[in-house]
Amino acid sequence: MSIAVEFKDVTKKFAGAGANAVDHVSFQVEKGELVTILGTSGCGKTTLMKMINRLYDPTSGEIDVFGEDIARTDPVLLRRKIGYVIQQIGLFPHMTVAKNIATVPDILKWDKEKTDQRIDELLKLVNLDPEEYKSRYPAQLSGGQQQRVGLARALAADPQIMLLDEPFGAIDAINRSNLQDELLAIHRRSGKTFLFVTHDVTEALKLGTKVMIMDRGRIQQFDTPREVLDHPANDYVASLMKSVVEGLEFLK
Amino acid sequence: MTRFLEYTTRHYDKLIEALLEHLQMVGVTLVISIVLALVISLCIMDRKRISSWVMRVCSMIYAIPSLALFALLIPLTGLGSSTAVVVLVIYNQYILVRSFTEGLQLVDAGIREAAVGMGMTKWQVFIKVRFPLALDAMVAGIHIAVISTIGIATIGATIGAGGLGSILFDGMRTQNGVKIVWGTVLSVVLVLAVNGLLKLAEKKIKKGIYHMET
Ligand SMILES: Nc1ncnc2c1ncn2[C@@H]1O[C@H](COP(=O)(O)OP(=O)(O)O)[C@@H](O)[C@H]1O
Ligand SMILES: [Mg+2]
Numbered sequence: 228m229s230i231a232v233e234f235k236d237v238t239k240k241f242a243g244a245g246a247n248a249v250d251h252v253s254f255q256v257e258k259g260e261l262v263t264i265l266g267t268s269g270c271g272k273t274t275l276m277k278m279i280n281r282l283y284d285p286t287s288g289e290i291d292v293f294g295e296d297i298a299r300t301d302p303v304l305l306r307r308k309i310g311y312v313i314q315q316i317g318l319f320p321h322m323t324v325a326k327n328i329a330t331v332p333d334i335l336k337w338d339k340e341k342t343d344q345r346i347d348e349l350l351k352l353v354n355l356d357p358e359e360y361k362s363r364y365p366a367q368l369s370g371g372q373q374q375r376v377g378l379a380r381a382l383a384a385d386p387q388i389m390l391l392d393e394p395f396g397a398i399d400a401i402n403r404s405n406l407q408d409e410l411l412a413i414h415r416r417s418g419k420t421f422l423f424v425t426h427d428v429t430e431a432l433k434l435g436t437k438v439m440i441m442d443r444g445r446i447q448q449f450d451t452p453r454e455v456l457d458h459p460a461n462d463y464v465a466s467l468m469k470s471v472v473e474g475l476e477f478l479k
Numbered sequence: 480m481t482r483f484l485e486y487t488t489r490h491y492d493k494l495i496e497a498l499l500e501h502l503q504m505v506g507v508t509l510v511i512s513i514v515l516a517l518v519i520s521l522c523i524m525d526r527k528r529i530s531s532w533v534m535r536v537c538s539m540i541y542a543i544p545s546l547a548l549f550a551l552l553i554p555l556t557g558l559g560s561s562t563a564v565v566v567l568v569i570y571n572q573y574i575l576v577r578s579f580t581e582g583l584q585l586v587d588a589g590i591r592e593a594a595v596g597m598g599m600t601k602w603q604v605f606i607k608v609r610f611p612l613a614l615d616a617m618v619a620g621i622h623i624a625v626i627s628t629i630g631i632a633t634i635g636a637t638i639g640a641g642g643l644g645s646i647l648f649d650g651m652r653t654q655n656g657v658k659i660v661w662g663t664v665l666s667v668v669l670v671l672a673v674n675g676l677l678k679l680a681e682k683k684i685k686k687g688i689y690h691m692e693t
Contacts (some may be wrong), residue, residue: 280596305617307598317593321611321688381597 230294231388231420232256237288239274248274250444251288256437257292258387261414261421263435265428265467271444272424276390279422280309292388293360307331310381310389314396316373318365322378324350326362331384349379354409371402378410382417391423395430407434428471430457440464486657494646500667504560504635505628508567512624515568516575521605525584527646534577541573545631549638560642563635571624578620582613599648601635611688618684622677629670633662643669 232255239249249271256262262426264272276292277283281302290297297305318327325346332342350357353375365373374394382387391410395403414421425431431438432452440447440455440463448460456472459465487494505661523530540548548566556562586609594608643666650658 282592282596285514303598303600306596311596313589313592313596314589315589315594317587317589317596319590319594319608319612330594330599334603348684 229258230255231258231292232422233261234275235289235291237267237275237278237285237290239271239283239374240286248288249278249285252444252446253288254439254446254449256420256422258420259418260436261370261411261423262435262437262439263431264422264439264441265431266426266441268426268440272426272441272442273392273407275441276392276422276424279305279388279390280311307334307384308386308388308466310383310386312377312381312389312391312394316365318377318380320365323362323364324355324368327365327376328380328383330380335384345383346379349382352382352413353379354381364383371406372425373399374398374406378413382413387419389419389421391421393424393426395447396425403430405416410434417471428467429474432471440467483657483660484494486655487661494661495661497646498669499630499643500560501632501644501665501669504563504567504632504640504642505625507620508564508571508628508632509625512568512571512575513621517615519572519576520579520583524580526601530584531555533564534580537573537576540569545570545634545688546637549634553638558639560635560640562638563632563640567628567631567635571628574624575620578623579613579617581619582616583609585616586612588604615681615684615687616664617683618677620673622681625673625677626670629666629673633666640655 234252234254234362237249237252238247240247252275254434264275265339266272268339274283278285279297281290281297281300285299292305292309319330325343328346329342329347332345337345346361350360355372355375360372360376365376368376377394378391381391395406398406407430410421410423416475423431423434425434432455435452437450438455440448442463448455448464450458450460455464456468459468502571519533523533543551546567548569549562552562552565556565590608590612594604599607632640632642633644633647635642636648643662646658646665647662649655650660650662
């Protein structure tokens with residue numbers, strides 16, 4: 228199996244901060260995995276993710292993407308190969324759904340026919356009728372629909388790696404559950420590597436082929452959902468898992 | 480009334496000339512002001528501390544009475560419309576740099592980050608995302624600058640810059656009511672016309688870029 232993303236003793240300390248936001252982290256993500264990154268707010272999940280597409284550069288350590296040290300790549304070119312979805316959605320309000328999705332294809336100067344075809348294909352993939360939604364503006368969509376477009380936009384140029392930072396955080400439970408199922412289907416069909424940040428334990432366990440649990444900038448456990456549930460590595464992980472199990476027990 | 484008509488028919492060419500002079504002074508001022516303000520705003524928009532200092536300096540200059548600024552500049556640039564243009568450009572910087580910088584800074588950080596994160600170059604982020612989303616704030620600033628330039632430009636007549644101000648000041652000096660009325664009327668008509676045009680432009684932008692009905 229080839230390694231899609233590898234962190235080698237990576238630390239990120241923000242100027243003026245007391246502690247490291249990401250603290251001596253090492254791990255490998257194999258190609259085709261869907262890794263969920265789980266932890267409470269402020270534990271360094273976003274920082275870790277933004278170092279992969281070089282929105283932040285690490286203070287020390289090395290990050291490899293498909294075996295290449297990204298510190299030696301042009302960040303702009305690197306980002307075009309990595310899909311990126313954020314919680315605030317970040318759709319461009321002055322562009323139609325189609326134009327939003329065409330962002331990276333346009334940057335890459337695809338011809339119009341290929342781009343148009345891709346837009347239709349992607350809208351179908353995220354369960355939006357192309358004819359109905361293509362020429363709408365973000366303000367004319369519900370939160371869930373906007374996030375679907377955000378997902379389609381990130382997938383547009385068929386990136387090898389997808390970074391998703393709490394993409395469903397602001398969406399109601401039913402829509403979120405649907406989006407999760409769709410994301411799983413998209414991931415399975417694509418065979419691409421997904422990294423998915425969430426602070427929702429259930430979501431992390433449901434989506435992840437592997438779960439990375441973080442606390443205060445460090446990885447507490449990085450394993451399959453089953454292993455994390457059955458054999459928590461430490462008290463922190465155990466208490467996190469207990470909260471889910473208790474939530475379910477309560478219903479019985 | 481007959482005096483009014485008599486003057487008008489005899490000197491309408493002078494009135495038109497003054498109006499054209501005025502328009503030219505305002506036009507040249509605006510082009511230079513906007514270009515300069517754009518350059519300044521681009522340099523300072525991502526530097527919070529520098530931008531607040533620049534704003535402070537601009538507001539201090541803006542507080543200088545226009546007559547005093549004209550007087551201060553005569554030794555440097557002499558009498559005439561070029562001095563007037565310099566003064567008007569300086570005044571506009573406060574209005575324009577402020578609205579440009581604020582407009583550009585207020586574009587949602589999440590949207591900008593999404594643009595960067597997808598692999599846009601700095602220039603692409605600016606042209607495709609930041610500039611269009613700041614455009615309405617920028618045009619609102621230009622609107623105020625145009626109106627204020629038309630007004631302050633009349634004072635340019637005191638240093639021989641011509642324009643509608645020269646008709647007003649002539650009228651005052653020679654106690655010629657007709658000239659005063661014409662100078663005033665033309666100024667007001669000019670402001671109203673420009674106002675209408677800019678409102679239309681703003682509406683177009685709101686519809687064309689933000690798809691908002693006004
Ligand atoms: N741009 C920044 N500048 C300074 N500190 C930051 C910045 N971004 C995040 N931090 C700090 O780093 C820590 C981790 O933040 P973050 O990675 O956003 O956490 P999470 O995504 O897990 O909620 C927090 O303490 C946060 O305050
Ligand atoms: Mg976060």
